[in-house]
Amino acid sequence: MKTEYSQLRAMLAIARASFRSTTRSPSAVVFTLAFPLIFIFVFGFIGNKGGLRVHVAVDNNSDTLNAIYKILDNNPAVKLYADTDSEIVKALRKGDLDAIVHIQKKDSGYVVQLATSDISVQNGQLFKGIIKQIISELNLAAMPDIAMPFSMEDQPVVHGREYKTIDFILPGQLGFSLLSTGVFGTAFVFLNLRQTLVIKRFFATPIKRPYIVIGEALSRMVFGLIGAAFILSLGHFIFGFTMIHGFATFLTMMLLAAFGLIIFMGFGFVVSGLAKNESAVPPLANLITLPQFLLSGTFFSVTNFPDWLQPFCKILPLTFLNEAMRKVSFEGAGFIDIWKDLGALGIWGVIVYVLATKLFKWE
Amino acid sequence: MNTNKEIIKVQNLVKKYGDFTAVDGISFNVYEGEIFGLLGPNGAGKTTTLEIIETLREKSGGEVWVDGKSVDNDPNEIKKIIGVQLQAAGYYPSLNLTELLSLFSGLYNVEIDKMKTLKSVGLEDKVKAKYKELSGGQKQRFSIATTLINNPKIVFLDEPTTGLDPQARRNLWELIRGIRANGTTVVITTHYMDEAEQLCDRVGIMEAGKIMTMNTPDALIDELLATGFTKQKDVKGANLEDVFINLTGHEWRDE
Numbered sequence: 001m002k003t004e005y006s007q008l009r010a011m012l013a014i015a016r017a018s019f020r021s022t023t024r025s026p027s028a029v030v031f032t033l034a035f036p037l038i039f040i041f042v043f044g045f046i047g048n049k050g051g052l053r054v055h056v057a058v059d060n061n062s063d064t065l066n067a068i069y070k071i072l073d074n075n076p077a078v079k080l081y082a083d084t085d086s087e088i089v090k091a092l093r094k095g096d097l098d099a100i101v102h103i104q105k106k107d108s109g110y111v112v113q114l115a116t117s118d119i120s121v122q123n124g125q126l127f128k129g130i131i132k133q134i135i136s137e138l139n140l141a142a143m144p145d146i147a148m149p150f151s152m153e154d155q156p157v158v159h160g161r162e163y164k165t166i167d168f169i170l171p172g173q174l175g176f177s178l179l180s181t182g183v184f185g186t187a188f189v190f191l192n193l194r195q196t197l198v199i200k201r202f203f204a205t206p207i208k209r210p211y212i213v214i215g216e217a218l219s220r221m222v223f224g225l226i227g228a229a230f231i232l233s234l235g236h237f238i239f240g241f242t243m244i245h246g247f248a249t250f251l252t253m254m255l256l257a258a259f260g261l262i263i264f265m266g267f268g269f270v271v272s273g274l275a276k277n278e279s280a281v282p283p284l285a286n287l288i289t290l291p292q293f294l295l296s297g298t299f300f301s302v303t304n305f306p307d308w309l310q311p312f313c314k315i316l317p318l319t320f321l322n323e324a325m326r327k328v329s330f331e332g333a334g335f336i337d338i339w340k341d342l343g344a345l346g347i348w349g350v351i352v353y354v355l356a357t358k359l360f361k362w363e
Numbered sequence: 364m365n366t367n368k369e370i371i372k373v374q375n376l377v378k379k380y381g382d383f384t385a386v387d388g389i390s391f392n393v394y395e396g397e398i399f400g401l402l403g404p405n406g407a408g409k410t411t412t413l414e415i416i417e418t419l420r421e422k423s424g425g426e427v428w429v430d431g432k433s434v435d436n437d438p439n440e441i442k443k444i445i446g447v448q449l450q451a452a453g454y455y456p457s458l459n460l461t462e463l464l465s466l467f468s469g470l471y472n473v474e475i476d477k478m479k480t481l482k483s484v485g486l487e488d489k490v491k492a493k494y495k496e497l498s499g500g501q502k503q504r505f506s507i508a509t510t511l512i513n514n515p516k517i518v519f520l521d522e523p524t525t526g527l528d529p530q531a532r533r534n535l536w537e538l539i540r541g542i543r544a545n546g547t548t549v550v551i552t553t554h555y556m557d558e559a560e561q562l563c564d565r566v567g568i569m570e571a572g573k574i575m576t577m578n579t580p581d582a583l584i585d586e587l588l589a590t591g592f593t594k595q596k597d598v599k600g601a602n603l604e605d606v607f608i609n610l611t612g613h614e615w616r617d618e
Binding site for chain 1: 417419439442443445447449451452453454455456457458462463465466467468469470471472509
């Protein structure tokens with residue numbers, strides 16, 4: 001009858017109950033899955049549009065039977081709009097259009113008139129280049145006998161690996177999901193347990209205090225990792241997110257996710273220690289998550305930020321996790337290759353957990 | 364039922380919060396198999412005393428033994444043989460009762476028949492109900508059910524009937540008598556004297572951190588009468604609560 005009391009069994013009972021409770025909490029599901037998925041969908045579809053495109057209106061009076069028009073019409077990088085009306089100049093001014101083209105017969109050939117705006121300078125220049133090339137090629141074809149002193153020969157294009165928008169966006173969103181789950185989830189859970197006195201009832205049972213924390217943390221961990229697996233699978237199968245070594249890359253990313261989650265949960269413990277009540281959690285948690293959400297290369301590369309801001313961006317824990325995730329998924333890096341990022345995250349972990357243990361409140 | 368074996372021994376117990384003395388050197392024993400009531404107004408120190416015996420709170424001075432184990436040396440051994448119903452305790456609100464019982468059977472490392480447990484507190488219809496959907500009386504009954512999971516030697520009930528309607532109160536009394544009938548010692552706090560008179564074998568009356576007197580309810584009443592005390596109004600054979608119960612019945616109400 002008398003068997004040794006198992007702290008492990010008690011801990012797992014808490015983990016299971018806490019996990020059930022979490023899956024029934026709307027805010028946890030929204031932060032872990034809904035938000036990142038919305039962003040992935042939005043950017044996934046942007047990415048699928050396929051590269052650069054110039055939007056050009058063809059003037060009503062333009063000749064459309066000439067060779068230049070045909071070549072333009074066949075160019076995938078150029079989208080021609082035939083329908084011209086009085087709004088067209090306005091559209092050009094607003095930047096909805098990149099150029100208006102007008103092709104006119106003149107003598108034995110054609111003249112191209114091009115209107116561009118200073119709103120979309122790059123696309124205007126790009127289109128100008130395309131036109132110039134078409135004209136020079138047509139001229140060349142028209143006068144094959146003339147010797148050209150200068151010429152260029154195309155070498156075969158070096159094929160880079162296709163880096164899709166989703167390849168950049170997904171690791172960032174995954175990181176964001178882990179950060180939210182870790183910080184918000186942990187902070188709210190422990191504050192709630194304290195306030196609703198659930199934890200006090202636990203204290204009256206033979207489970208030891210650290211096992212209560214481990215049980216709760218384990219449930220957040222499992223929840224966060226299920227979210228991560230879901231985001232990765234959806235990204236891969238629907239939006240063609242690149243996982244260079246397939247399943248091995250998936251596993252590496254999941255391990256990395258677990259590591260990141262542990263660090264982020266530390267921030268959650270700090271918040272729950274600092275917050276006096278429930279309404280104090282969101283401001284504190286946002287203070288930690290929002291800057292990282294914006295500055296850690298979640299949506300665009302850190303190199304886009306002004307020089308004075310970059311050093312700050314580069315030391316944020318989410319930046320290290322995002323960097324590491326991208327290296328693993330796209331470049332096929334292993335844990336040894338990303339040791340610097342892991343080390344930096346580890347240092348954050350030490351700082352955060354020292355703080356958390358100092359601030360942690362049981363009651 | 365009362366074997367005169369001391370299952371709880373409290374000696375010169377003191378609890379201070381800063382300058383405030385919540386419990387001021389009290390001593391008492393609880394005997395195996397009895398229902399012992401700790402009575403007193405709010406703030407008298409009942410809950411603090413209970414929570415120290417339950418090993419939930421550190422004491423400032425004195426000694427406490429539960430079933431021969433000191434709260435200083437063996438808190439975890441004590442936790443295994445007691446059941447604790449806290450005055451205010453929460454459970455994961457979105458979990459249903461079966462899931463919560465699974466949680467506590469894990470926490471106590473015991474296998475239980477969940478249906479039987481729920482039946483014992485009259486909640487067999489609420490198997491799939493979430494904790495947050497229960498009424499006040501049902502919550503208290505469920506809370507008591509969780510204290511019985513580990514088949515404890517002692518059950519502590521801290522104001523279990525506060526805020527309940529007369530039906531719920533009377534039925535909780537039945538439940539508590541049933542627990543004692545199974546050989547479990549019950550320590551209960553209340554500030555309802557009728558409840559203590561009905562339920563308790565012995566009571567201690569606390570005020571400002573001290574135990575003013577301690578005896579069986581009968582003996583305490585006799586002591587008072589012996590001083591020449593008389594009630595101003597003649598006691599009738601029934602009171603208003605009897606009228607109320609007579610009109611509205613004994614059944615458990617599911618508010």
